[in-house]
Amino acid sequence: MTTGPRWGMTIPFYDRSLAASRDLIAELPGLGYTDAWSAEVNGVDGFVPLAMASEWAPQMRLGSAIVPVSTRGPGLLAMSAATLADLAPERFVLGIGASSPAIVERWNAGEFVKPFARTRDTLRFLRKALAGEKVGERYETFEVKGFKLERAPKIPPKIVLAALRPRMLRLAAEEADGAITNWLSPGDVRKVRAEVGEETELIARLFVCVSEDAAKVRELGRWMLASYLTVPVYAAFHDWLGRGEVLRPMHEAWAAGDRQAALKAIPDEVVDELIVHGDAATCRARIREYVRNGLNTPILAPIPGGEVPIAQAVRDLAPVEE
Structure with missing residues (x-):
């Protein structure tokens, strides 16, 4: 226990x-x-x-x-x-x-x-x-x-x-x-x-994703992060946390309607910070x-x-x- x-x-x-x-x-x-x-x-x-x-x-x-x-x-x-x-x-x-x-x-x-x-x-x-x-x-x-x-x-x-x-x-x-x-x-x-x-x-x-395939988890994680972090309240949250600049390319691509570019713009380290895996x-x-x-x-x-x-x-x- x-x-x-x-x-x-x-x-x-x-x-x-x-x-x-x-x-x-x-x-x-x-x-x-x-x-x-x-x-x-x-x-x-x-x-x-x-x-x-x-x-x-x-x-x-x-x-x-x-x-x-x-x-x-x-x-x-x-x-x-x-x-x-x-x-x-x-x-x-x-x-x-x-x-x-x-x-x-x-x-x-x-x-x-x-x-x-x-x-x-x-x-x-x-x-x-x-x-x-x-x-x-x-x-x-x-x-x-x-x-x-x-x-x-x-x-x-x-x-x-x-x-x-x-x-x-x-x-x-x-x-x-x-x-x-x-x-x-x-x-x-x-x-x-x-x-x-x-x-x-x-x-x-x-x-949490119990997996040692980091590439697979990051692919899945990018979809999850893009769907959440483009919501205005979460975008503002991560601006406050200090991720505004690193997430800017994702936001710009998302606003332009280019979903694939938005996913690619999320760095591996951001996925690794926000999703528990291994x-x-x-x-x-x-x-x-x-x-x-x-x-x-x-x-x-x-x-x-x-x-x-x-x-x-x-x-x-x-x-x-x-």
Whole structure:
């Protein structure tokens, strides 16, 4: 079992449905994983996998990383969180965030307006609603009139924020219970940690490919990085982290519609910084480097493409004393 930092896993797994993930999710606690975290993009939603995992792996802490604040109404978000808090008392962590224009507007017919303010307002509303208060309040980005949970959780869940840059990171430290970040290197952790202080839980999803074929991993990694780092919030994040110039050729080619040139413009060292790869021992050592630099909760996301099947990678990446 792990001693010290938490050691999380993304559920369900990339190579199978939620229904087909049951046995492997149930295996996680025995392997030493402490946490199971969902995601919500265009696959499963953020809550159902956690509801199922609350039964399949009742020892684990469960978290959403993340559910967007602009694809559900505030009241519905509170109801979903209250349901999970009831199923997994003191084990559920609600991760919320601004998300992106593509997810909010193009896919969900919402409005991606004032993302910082909307996240802050939702956090403040949820604090009151999940504590069982009747909320009637005009916030900067929405107004709630007389909402009260029919059955508030006995113990309100912790709330953590998706945060990439100083303003949101400071909000997470000052008003939430932690910060979730993404697509960063072990060295980047120090810069992010400096914004939230030493007491704030810092959580990050780490994409891992158990493979010694570096060329194959880099080819796969370039596609993943291009799809993420061209999103404005991630582009700004990496500008802040200091990769603005090295990623400029990728951004220029992408903006010109030349996808192949954009992929070729991503240097090997950037892929190697942002995707954990190698044999299982090398990957575990890399993950522990993140932890040494200030990450409290790594959330592993084993990706297909390596020589090792996902199920075996999950087992091989489990925390061990080394």
